Amino acid sequence: MKILIIGGQGTIGKKVNDHFAKKHEVITGGRNSGNVIVDSVNSKSIEAMFESVAKVDAIVCIAGEAKWAAFESMTEEDFYIGLKSKLMGQVNLVRIGQAYVNAGGSFTLTTGILADHPVALTTSAAMVNGGIHSFVKAVSLELKDGIRINVVSSGLVEDAVEKYESYFPGHNPIPMRKVINGYVKSVEGKGTGEVIRMYDNC
Amino acid sequence: MKILIIGGQGTIGKKVNDHFAKKHEVITGGRNSGNVIVDSVNSKSIEAMFESVAKVDAIVCIAGEAKWAAFESMTEEDFYIGLKSKLMGQVNLVRIGQAYVNAGGSFTLTTGILADHPVALTTSAAMVNGGIHSFVKAVSLELKDGIRINVVSSGLVEDAVEKYESYFPGHNPIPMRKVINGYVKSVEGKGTGEVIRMYDNC
Numbered sequence: 510m511k512i513l514i515i516g517g518q519g520t521i522g523k524k525v526n527d528h529f530a531k532k533h534e535v536i537t538g539g540r541n542s543g544n545v546i547v548d549s550v551n552s553k554s555i556e557a558m559f560e561s562v563a564k565v566d567a568i569v570c571i572a573g574e575a576k577w578a579a580f581e582s583m584t585e586e587d588f589y590i591g592l593k594s595k596l597m598g599q600v601n602l603v604r605i606g607q608a609y610v611n612a613g614g615s616f617t618l619t620t621g622i623l624a625d626h627p628v629a630l631t632t633s634a635a636m637v638n639g640g641i642h643s644f645v646k647a648v649s650l651e652l653k654d655g656i657r658i659n660v661v662s663s664g665l666v667e668d669a670v671e672k673y674e675s676y677f678p679g680h681n682p683i684p685m686r687k688v689i690n691g692y693v694k695s696v697e698g699k700g701t702g703e704v705i706r707m708y709d710n711c
Numbered sequence: 712m713k714i715l716i717i718g719g720q721g722t723i724g725k726k727v728n729d730h731f732a733k734k735h736e737v738i739t740g741g742r743n744s745g746n747v748i749v750d751s752v753n754s755k756s757i758e759a760m761f762e763s764v765a766k767v768d769a770i771v772c773i774a775g776e777a778k779w780a781a782f783e784s785m786t787e788e789d790f791y792i793g794l795k796s797k798l799m800g801q802v803n804l805v806r807i808g809q810a811y812v813n814a815g816g817s818f819t820l821t822t823g824i825l826a827d828h829p830v831a832l833t834t835s836a837a838m839v840n841g842g843i844h845s846f847v848k849a850v851s852l853e854l855k856d857g858i859r860i861n862v863v864s865s866g867l868v869e870d871a872v873e874k875y876e877s878y879f880p881g882h883n884p885i886p887m888r889k890v891i892n893g894y895v896k897s898v899e900g901k902g903t904g905e906v907i908r909m910y911d912n913c
Contacts, residue, residue: 552787580853581809585754588802592794600790600838607783624841627849636802639826639845640838647829647837651782 511565516572520668528689549598559609567696568606569617573598575634591637612654617695622664642704649702657701661691664708681709713767718774722870730891751800761811768816769898770808775800777836793839814856819897824866844906851904859903863893866910883911
C-alpha cells in the first residue's frame, strides 16, 4: 500500500510512520521536513503536495494545532487558530485529497480525548476535535469509490506524559502500541465513519 | 427570571419564546425583528446587544446557519459559512455574554441530531454541531460564578417536517413540547456541560 502521512515527524506521527514503513511504502509530509513539504493550514499548499505525490492508497493526518488558554482570555482570533489549522486543515485534506485516493482507499484523521472528556484550558481544542468527529461521520456517507474515512482519538499518549500530564489529572497514559493500532485499524481494516477511541478510565 | 432569547422568531425559537414568556421576562433578539436587533455572525453586534440589554439570568441561542450541499461541491469558503455563523456565533455569544449573565445564570445553545447521526449533504452542519457539543463540555469547566451552560440537540422537529423530511429518511419527528422541554431543562434545571439530546429511534 502507498501511504501518505501528514505530520509523520511528531510525537505520534513518528511512531505511526515507523510502523507502517515496515510493510508499506510511506511518504511523509511535513511543514519543515519529510518527503514532501506541506503546510496544511494552506489549501494551496495541500493542492501542490497532491500534484507532486499523485495517487495513494491511504492518507493519514496527524497534524494541526489549536490554542490552549483560559476561556476568559481567549479572543475570537484565538479560536480561529484551531479552526484554520486542526479543523479546516483536515477538512481541506479530505476535500482536495478525495481526487488523489485510489478506489477502496482511506483517510485517517486525528483528534483526541478532549472532544469527549475536555480538561481546563481546552475550549478551542475540544471544539475542533468534536467538529472533526462529526465531520468524519457525515463525510463517510458521501465519499465515492469505496473510499473510507475514520478518525483516531487518543487519550494522553505515553510519549507526551512528561509535557502534558499536569493538564490531565488522573488520566491513564495510553501506550504508543495501542495508539498505533488505532491507525492500523483504520488503514488496514474495513470500517468507515468510525471514531476510533483509544481512551482508558473514561 | 430575565431571559434573552437570540433567534426567538424561528421554527423552534418562537415556541420556546412563547413557553418561557408565560412565567418569565423574555427579551428576544433577532437579525430583523425582536426586542433587540443582533447579527450573531458579527461579534461587534453581539457586544452592542449586551450593552443595550445589560444583565440577564439566562441566555438562549437558537440562531445560526450552515451550508447544506454535496461534499464534492463544497468549497473551503462554504465551510466558513457555518464556522462563522452557527459555530463562532454561539462561541462569541458565550465569550462576550459571560460578563452579562448573573451569578448562577445559564447559557443554552442549540445544535441538532446531525452531530451524532448525520445524513447526506450535511458535512458542514454536522461538523459545526459536533464542535459545539465539545465546546459546551469544555467551557462548562471554566465558567465562573456558578454560570451553567448546556446545549439542546433535537432531531427533526415536528414543525419542520414538511420542509426537511426528505433529507431525514426514517427519522421520527420530535414533538415541539419535547423540544421545548430541552430548553426548560437547561434553563430551569441545575445541570451544566450537558448535551440534551431530543432524539427518537437512534
